[in-house]
Amino acid sequence: MRSHLTRRHFLGLGALQTAAALGLTRIGLQAAHAAEPPPAAYAPAIVVGSGYGAAVAALRLGQAGVRTVVLEMGRLWNTPGPDGKVFPSTSAPDHRSMWFRTRTEAPLATFLWLDVVNRDITPYPGVLDRVHHGDMSVYVGRGVGGGSLVNGGMAPTPRRSYFQEVLPRVDADEMYGTYFPRARAMLGVNDIDPGWFESTEWYRFARISRRHAQNTGLKTAFVPNVYDFGYMQREAAGTAARSALAGEVIYGNNHGKKSVDKTYLAAALGTGNVTIETMQRVVGVRQDPAGGYVLTVHGSDVTGRVTEVRELGCRQLFLGAGSLGTTEILLRARERGTLPELSEQVGRGWGHNGNIMTARANHLWDTVGANQATMPALGIDDWDNAANPVFAEIAPLPMGIEHWISMYLAITKNPERGFFTYDAATDSARLNWRREQNTPSVEAAKCLFDRINRANFTIYRYDLFGDNKAFADTFTYHPLGGCVLGRATDDHGRAKGYRGLYVVDGSLVPGSLGVNPFVTITALAERNMARILAEDPR
Numbered sequence: 146m147r148s149h150l151t152r153r154h155f156l157g158l159g160a161l162q163t164a165a166a167l168g169l170t171r172i173g174l175q176a177a178h179a180a181e182p183p184p185a186a187y188a189p190a191i192v193v194g195s196g197y198g199a200a201v202a203a204l205r206l207g208q209a210g211v212r213t214v215v216l217e218m219g220r221l222w223n224t225p226g227p228d229g230k231v232f233p234s235t236s237a238p239d240h241r242s243m244w245f246r247t248r249t250e251a252p253l254a255t256f257l258w259l260d261v262v263n264r265d266i267t268p269y270p271g272v273l274d275r276v277h278h279g280d281m282s283v284y285v286g287r288g289v290g291g292g293s294l295v296n297g298g299m300a301p302t303p304r305r306s307y308f309q310e311v312l313p314r315v316d317a318d319e320m321y322g323t324y325f326p327r328a329r330a331m332l333g334v335n336d337i338d339p340g341w342f343e344s345t346e347w348y349r350f351a352r353i354s355r356r357h358a359q360n361t362g363l364k365t366a367f368v369p370n371v372y373d374f375g376y377m378q379r380e381a382a383g384t385a386a387r388s389a390l391a392g393e394v395i396y397g398n399n400h401g402k403k404s405v406d407k408t409y410l411a412a413a414l415g416t417g418n419v420t421i422e423t424m425q426r427v428v429g430v431r432q433d434p435a436g437g438y439v440l441t442v443h444g445s446d447v448t449g450r451v452t453e454v455r456e457l458g459c460r461q462l463f464l465g466a467g468s469l470g471t472t473e474i475l476l477r478a479r480e481r482g483t484l485p486e487l488s489e490q491v492g493r494g495w496g497h498n499g500n501i502m503t504a505r506a507n508h509l510w511d512t513v514g515a516n517q518a519t520m521p522a523l524g525i526d527d528w529d530n531a532a533n534p535v536f537a538e539i540a541p542l543p544m545g546i547e548h549w550i551s552m553y554l555a556i557t558k559n560p561e562r563g564f565f566t567y568d569a570a571t572d573s574a575r576l577n578w579r580r581e582q583n584t585p586s587v588e589a590a591k592c593l594f595d596r597i598n599r600a601n602f603t604i605y606r607y608d609l610f611g612d613n614k615a616f617a618d619t620f621t622y623h624p625l626g627g628c629v630l631g632r633a634t635d636d637h638g639r640a641k642g643y644r645g646l647y648v649v650d651g652s653l654v655p656g657s658l659g660v661n662p663f664v665t666i667t668a669l670a671e672r673n674m675a676r677i678l679a680e681d682p683r
């Protein structure tokens with residue numbers, strides 16, 4: 146794997162460590178040497194959020210010499226808790242697991258219909274949130290690094306033909322020649338060693354699913370990841386502390402994972418021009434009559450109490466709060482009249498990348514193994530099936546016992562789109578998505594897995610997702626859209642109607658990608674930032 150760690154990058158990593166050690170909520174190179182810097186009242190550029198798109202924006206602004214403040218509503222995740230670890234595992238969740246909840250809300254509701262998966266916890270700004278919108282709930286990461294803290298690290302690049310279908314106005318030559326490779330290198334994307342994959346007990350679950358796919362005449366493909374597979378091999382050999390091999394994933398990984406706080410954001414801090422402020426939620430945006438924007442920002446403590454309300458001005462505003470967060474900020478601004486010229490397209494074009502989970506029960510002789518790595522490494526690739534395109538990642542279910550379950554996250558081609566409306570009573574954006582809009586996804590997944598079951602004489606599991614359902618169609622990991630590129634913004638993410646206002650995250654992607662989305666979100670942000678920094682006045 147190519148290393149993109151520079152001296153400045155190490156300076157940034159040091160700043161993150163120092164801030165954690167000192168309990169600072171404002172992180173920058175200055176803070177690495179002195180006390181917490183005073184809160185800024187103005188910054189030339191503000192980036193909202195600190196996930197993939199935001200992290201790209203912060204780095205490229207910092208490198209261009211633009212003093213930039215990053216505002217993140219979650220906390221910095223690198224201080225060990227009482228157990229000596231930063232993050233809890235999926236088998237022992239605690240207050241750190243979820244964003245202000247009294248009980249965890251894992252994707253699996255039950256096991257053998259028993260309520261043994263979720264736990265009571267004390268409310269805290271934990272790392273994973275499940276945002277409920279009626280018939281659809283959306284999993285998102287909270288903290289410095291956003292979704293990169295909690296995701297499965299799968300880092301595929303979309304098929305070029307489908308990328309062109311979804312975003313026809315984006316130059317594919319440029320994306321596939323420059324920006325996808327740039328994003329992959331910066332994110333630390335790497336491939337599993339096929340020899341190790343074939344021999345290790347930790348991927349037995351994937352090999353069983355592959356055999357069942359092959360028995361059906363389906364092909365599988367390795368999926369790259371940002372989890373360091375070399376590190377994972379050392380975990381298996383007993384020479385490195387376990388993380389992916391210790392049930393860690395959706396509540397964070399203590400080792401091995403290249404989340405963006407370790408890549409883009411560390412490099413951004415290392416430029417000396419970027420400061421990250423944590424536990425800072427942007428609740429309002431208006432135009433500054435003197436030019437630029439004024440944000441209303443709520444600072445809060447770990448109990449969720451708002452401890453500070455302030456206004457922060459900037460000349461350029463980059464929204465990277467994710468599909469839900471960015472769309473809410475802009476929709477609220479348009480509907481409350483603080484940015485009335487925003488496009489009617491703000492709030493439209495939302496999709497969940499056709500996400501459907503399902504699980505099959507294997508025969509007793511087809512053991513999947515008690516030991517399972519949490520990072521998926523293989524997918525069933527039937528996307529070229531014109532009648533029923535599906536890409537199904539073979540998902541682990543690490544329970545420390547043999548359970549004979551093969552689990553999958555299917556990505557399907559669902560033409561349905563949802564839209565957001567502003568609810569003045571709660572001052573929030575509400576997603577309008579009806580359960581029946583999932584029907585194309587459930588049917589596509591069912592079509593594929595019925596074939597697999599028929600070929601292998603197996604059946605679905607009905608005990609895992611609640612309501613005796615074989616298909617989990619009430620949540621997504623891949624929220625996309627809400628401020629779609631070329632509709633709510635111009636072709637490079639500049640919000641229509643306003644100068645110096647940009648969208649840089651997954652809300653630009655029109656609802657579907659055919660593969661897991663973060664490499665594309667990162668590459669699009671790289672493309673758009675290159676253009677914005679080259680053309681727009683600062």
Ligand code: FAE
Pocket residue numbers: 193194195196197198199216217218219284285286287288289290291292293295296297298299300301395425426427428465466467468470471474622623624649650651652661662663664666
């Ligand atoms: P995102 O990473 O969501 O970051 C947004 C940030 O903004 C968050 O840190 C928020 O806390 C913050 N924020 C929101 N509102 C505000 C506000 N008002 N003020 C201040 N801060 C705010 O945005 N994708 C893959 O490609 N491969 C995978 O294997 C994969 N697995 C996943 C597993 C899970 C459990 C989850 C939840 C997601 C997974 N994803 C995966 C999706 C991926 O993480 C997601 O597409 C990206 O994180 C989206 O990146 P954005 O830059 O759009």
